[in-house]
Amino acid sequence: MSYVIKGDTADWEVVIGLEVHAQVIAKAKLFSGASADFGAGPNTQVSFIDAGMPGMLPVINGYCVEQAVRTGLGLKAKINQRSVFARKNYFYADMPQGYQISQCDMPIVGEGTVYLDMPDGMTRAIGIERLHLEQDAGKSIHDMHVTKSMIDLNRSGVALMEIVSKPDLRSPEEAGLYLKKLRSILRYLRTCDGNMEEGSMRCDANVSVRPVGSNELRTRCEIKNLNSVRFVAQAIEHEAKRHVDVYESGGKIEQETRLYDANKGETRPMRSKEFAHDYRYFPDPDLLPLEFDDAFVAKIKATLPELPDDKKARFIANYGLSAYDAGVLVADQDSAVYFEAVAKGRDAKVANNWVSSNVFAVLNARNVPITECPVSAQHLGRLLDLISDNTLSTRMAKDVFELMIETGKDPGSIVEERGLKQITDTGAIEAAVDAIIAQNADKVAQYRAGKVQIMGWFVGQVMKATQGNASPALCSDLLTKKLAP
Amino acid sequence: MSLDEATIRRIATLARIEVPQAELEATAAKLSGILNWIEQLNEVNTDNVAPMSGGTVSGGTDLTLPWRTDVVTDGDQQEMVLANAPEAHAGFFAVPKVVE
Amino acid sequence: MTDLTSFTIAAARDRLAKNEFTALELTDAHLKAMEKAKGLNAFITTTAEVARTRAKASDARLQTGTAGALEGIPIGIKDLFCTEGVQTTAGSHILEGFKPPYESTVSQKLRDAGAVMLGKLNMDEFAMGSSNGTSYFGPVKNPWKARSRPPDSEAGDLVPGGSSGGSAAAVAAHLVLGATGTDTGGSIRQPASFCGIVGVKPTYGRCSRWGIVAFASSLDQAGPMTRTVRDAAIMLKAMCGHDPKDSTSAPLAVPDFEAALGKGVKGLRIGIPKEYRPDGLNADVALLWDAGVQWLKDAGATPVEISLPHTKSALPTYYIVAPAEASSNLARYDGLRFGQRDRTMGNSLDEMYAKTRAAGFGAEVKRRILIGTYVLSAGYYDAYYVKAQKVRALIAKDFTDAFSKVDAILTPTAPTAAFGLHGKQDDPIAMYLNDVFTVPASLAGIPGASVPAGLNNDGLPLGLQVLTKRWDEETMFRVCQVLEDAARFPTLKVAP
Known part of the structure; x- marks a missing residue:
């Protein structure tokens, strides 16, 4: 699928790299003992460290280190057994220390790969540049008061993983697929809940364009704080068109940070970032280098779950599913578990048909996750058994399935109660x-x-x-x- | 290195310290004097020397970074967090409005 | 009755234990002395109420046999240490009125040991200075007077050194039995030398930095300032120890420093670095240094000439590393969560920041923030900051090499005695040179102490500095004790 923007002077392709900020699943913050939970009253989950009080010092949460390594392993990436925390210095109202503790030259995770599941059943490898640990900032609320902004530091210091892709993505759709796949991997690993609406996963997109066939990397713009897969795709599409328009009218793209306005469907420069970026990174003197040994990594590796790519390969090999069907089933770990429970000892293709069409239709209609599906995997399995032993015809089974959705009952008892037994006399x-x-x-x-x-x-x-x-x-x-x- | 007034303005902006126009020249002169004195370091041969980093005072050989366990031990002290604030409102710190 | 302000910590401790006087009496005597010595301006905040309450509690514990190592001992706390509910300013206008809701680890440990805090001691703003002249709360006067200067005039006022100037002056003037200081490039040792007291900067990582307002995190280290070496050993033991809240705090057991005293120096090799004797070294300083070498020799040590080749580069290295860290550490003083704020109406957030910080910081602090910002900025980071951290590694290696040959190093503490308070002090580099002998050890993170060793020809105290390898404060104390015994330093006579 090649995405080309037709211009007057040339055909253009878009070059995209994504920076994803994923909130680490942990009870406490990255450098303090305050809770990392979402949604508490303002400034109630704030230690003096998170408030940047004088003399306060950071001590790292070892579980966050573990989570970053786990994620690195899930991205098939190089794990750096020595990394360094650096201070990124800039002033902002919700950043109490005047710097963010992050990682610059020496991140905890280096290069890795994410495989996109393309609609045609093929895969495409997207490079991961790095993953590093850093602190989240607090939250500014601008609409509570006429002349003031209100600052809540509950988020201040919460652990984030910044996952940076290489500029390997070539279309808004690929960017969307990348985000979905990354989210799927993070959820399998239980290192980030991937909830973009609540902000536990946020995305910045670096976008540039170039004539098809060219290998140059032109000036890129960074679109900040995209909070849904749909907005990421839309923002990239608009930004790429803007670049093409500018180039075709003889203009020049300035490297800058922009915001996406979903209502207007356009990007615009961010006012607060007008100051020249000069973050003056330097190693944080309050911390020593972060070091761990092979055994630490090996121990985490031993606990890794089967990840989507491996599961997909197994579903194709063991169940004879198509790459596409397998890809759909493994995207969500719970769906894959559900499918396997249904398919176990039964016809896998029939199981897939029921899960991918009937069950997913119910979930979409009700907007619930598969763990809240009114029809359990056991019940669906029994329903398929009733078809295969000729108790029910397929048509009757569909009626029974509707009743199962309504009542949550076992198909056997529904058949019993309603005398739905297929006449085989x-x-x-x-x-x-x-x-x-x-x-x-x-x-x-x-x-x-x-x-x-x-x-x-x-x-x-x-x-x-x-x-x-x-x-x-x-x-x-x-x-x-x-x-x- | 002699710092000009534009450089002083730039670093003063980065550091968020207002330097009045009238003081720019004197500040530039004083900082340039210090930098010139500092630059004697250029005479030191540091080829193949690894820089010290962070709190690693002597090569990091005798201390390692301690880790805390993932337990909530802190927070739930809104009043104390806000006690020294020049301005607070409804549990928030209040600052001049930020326009995004 | 003996003047209660005349005791050392060791003596007061023993007499309190024997009920010769109460902790409250001891505290009251010192509070009275503080009142009389207000002119020194040694304290930013006095905490008489707190002190008397704690002294009474000490007396109760002394009676019940649950006394701590410093039970009932009146001390002062440098105003860089956060003290719960007691204003902590770091000598800066920007923190005026700040009452921390927490207590620094070091001051908490002293409290736990039973020490009685009499107040918060004056200091150079954010510990940046060598004369106590940058304090927003005014300069501190050195209790010593020069023979050549008229004692009761402005010309007779001398600086106490800095940045722990209030601490040094208060200890020398018998306002407290001991005080905490912090040392980033010499801020304990240089004022100790100027005021004729003992000042110890332990190994970086020995004392927790938690709750101490940060100046340069990779250099800052707390330590005791006392009138005797034994007192310093007693007080340091109470101050230090592993703190899980400070990632750079060493998880090591605390040695019994006091027990190391009296072991002598027989058989020790003492390094005498040739680079510390530049052309034009003050003659009195040079003479005293020679005397120190002779005292150690007489006590059975062997002097060894050594070389610390990168000594000359230490000051410029320090003036890159320390301001760089400070520029970042001081970013949190933004008028938002604590301290002073510029309240001009209609200001944007950035204007509020810039005006708050312009008004809240003094000239030297602003200068260092700007230098630090510059050396970290894009395009200059490698040339300045990385270069400095490389030279710093070489300086540390100089010491490592030296300590393979010697057990301790003896040098002068400061290149001069205390200078006039009202003289010209506006050449920053001239001021920086005060720390030429103390900065190298700070960069290397090794322990260092200043012991009062004699008076110059103008009757002013001069200190000698003893350096040892990391974590070897015990050898440092042994050498200091021998020097103290040999020097018979004349304790300042304080009018009763």
């Missing part, structure tokens, strides 16, 4: 078949004259006569036999 069906044939001599004649397509009508009549409980397979067997000239 040949005698009962035969009587119905005979009656229909007797009452419809004209149709019988037509069929025998070669109009075989009205077989469907006969089956329908028999089903009607049996309240739909007849086994469709038995019906057509009997009809074929009796209608034969």
Whole structure:
């Protein structure tokens, strides 16, 4: 899928790199013992360290280190056993120390790879440049007071992983796929909940364009604080078009930081970043280098779950699913678990059909995760068993599935209560078949004259006569036999 | 290195310290004097010398970075956090409005 | 009755234990002395109420046999240490009125040991200075007077050194039995030398920095300032120890420094660095240094000439590293969460910052923030900051090499005795040169102490500096004790 912007002077391609800020799942903050929970009253989760009080000193949360290493391993990245925390110096109202403790030259995780699952079932490798640990800032609220901004430091000091991709993405769609895949990996690892709406995953996009076929990297603009996959794609699309327009009218792109206005569908320069960037990074003298040994990494490696790419490969190999179907199932770990529970000891393709169409339709309609699906994997499995032992026809099973959604009941008890058992008694069906044939001599004649397509009508009549409980397979067997000239 | 007034203005802006126009020249002269004196360091050969970093005072050989466990031990002290604030309002620190 | 301000910590401790007087009596005597010596301006804040309450509590513990190592001992705390509920200014206008809701680890340890805080001691603003002249709360006067100067005039006023000038003056003038100081490039040792007292900067990492207003984090280290070496050993033991709240605090057991005293120096090799004797070294300083070498020799030590080749580069290195760290450490003084704020109406946030910091910081602090900002800024970082950190590694290596040959190093503490308070002090570099002998050890993180060793020909105290390798304060105390015994330094006579 190549994404090309047609211009008057050239065809343009877009070059995108994403910086994702992922909040580390941890109880306490990166350098203090205050809670990292979301949504408490203002300044109630603030230690004196987080408030930048005089003489306060940082001490690192070892679990956050573990989480960063775990994430690095999940990104198949180089783990740096020695890294250095640096101060990024700048003034902002919600950054109490006047600097952010981050990592600059020596991040905890180096180069890695994320594989995109393309719609055609192929994969595409996107390079990871680095992952580093850093502190989040507090929150400024600008609309509470006419002349004042209000500052809440609850977020101040919460651990973030900044995950920087290489400029390998070539379309807004790829950027979206990258974000979804990264989020999927983080969720599998339980290192970030990936909730973009609550801000626990945020994205900055670096965008530039160049004529198709060129290898140059032109001036890029950074679009900050994109908080949904959709906005990331939209912002990139608008920004790329803006660059093309500027170049085609003979203009020059300035390297700058911009914001995306989703209402207007445009990007604009950020006012507060007008000052020249000069963060004056230097190693934080309050901290020593962060070091750990092979054993530490090995111990984390031993606890890694099966990640989406491996799971996908296994689903293709073991269940005979297509790459696309497998990709859909593994995107969410809970869906994959659900599928495997249904597929275990059953026909995997049938299981996939039910999960990917019927179950996902319910989830979409109700906007709930699969863990809250009214039909449990066990119940769905039993439903498939009732089909395969001929208790239910597929059509009947769909009705039962609807009842399962409504009631949350086991399919067996629904079948029992409603007497929905498929009629497999040949005698009962035969009587119905005979009656229909007797009452419809004209149709019988037509069929025998070669109009075989009205077989469907006969089956329908028999089903009607049996309240739909007849086994469709038995019906057509009997009809074929009796209608034969 | 002799610092000009534009450089003084730039670093004063970075450091968020207002330096009145009238003091720029004197400040530039004084800082230039210090920098010129500092630059005697250029005479020292530092080829193949690794710089000290952070709190590693003597090569980092005898201390390692301590780690804390992931337990909530702090916070829940809004009143004390705000006690010294020049201006606070409804549990928040208040500052001149920031326009984004 | 004996003047209660005449005791050393060791003597007062023993007499308190024997009930010869109470902690409250001892505290009151010192509070009275402080009142009389107000002219020295040694204190920014006095805490008489707090002191008397704590002294009474000490008396109770002395009676019940639960006394700590410093039970009932009146001390002063440099105003760089955060003290719970007591104004802490760092000598700066920008922190005026700041009452920390927490107590620094070091001052807490002293409290836990039973020491009684009489007040917060004056200092150079944010510990940046060598004369106590940069304090927003006015200069401190050295209690010593020069023979050549008229004692009761402005011309007779001498500086106490800095930045721990209030601490040094208060100890020398018998206003407290001991005081905390902090030393970043010489801020304990140089004022100790100027005021004729003992000042100890322990190994970087020995005392917790938690709760001490930061100046240059990789250099700052707290230490005791007392009238005797033994007192310094007693007080340091109470101040130091591992603190999990400071990532650079050493997880090492605290030695019994007092027990090391009296072991003598027989068989020790004492390094005499040739680079500390530049052309034009003050003649009195040079003479006293020679005397010090002779005293140690007489006590059985062997002097060894050594070389610390990068000594000359220490000051310029320091004046890159320390301002760089300070420019970042002092960014938090922004008028937002504590301290002073410029309240001009209609200011933007950035204008508020710039005006608050322009009004809140003094000239020397602003100068160092600007220098520090410059040396870290894009395009200059490698040439200045990285270069300095490399030279710093070489300076540390000089000491490592030296300590493979010697057990301790003896040098002068400062190049001169105390100078006039009202003289010309506006050449920053001339002021920086005060720390020429103390800065190298700070950069290397090794321990150093200044012992009063004699008077110059104008009757002013001069100190000798003893340096040892990291974590070897015990050898340092042994050498200091021998020097103290040999020097028979005349303690300042204070009118009763």
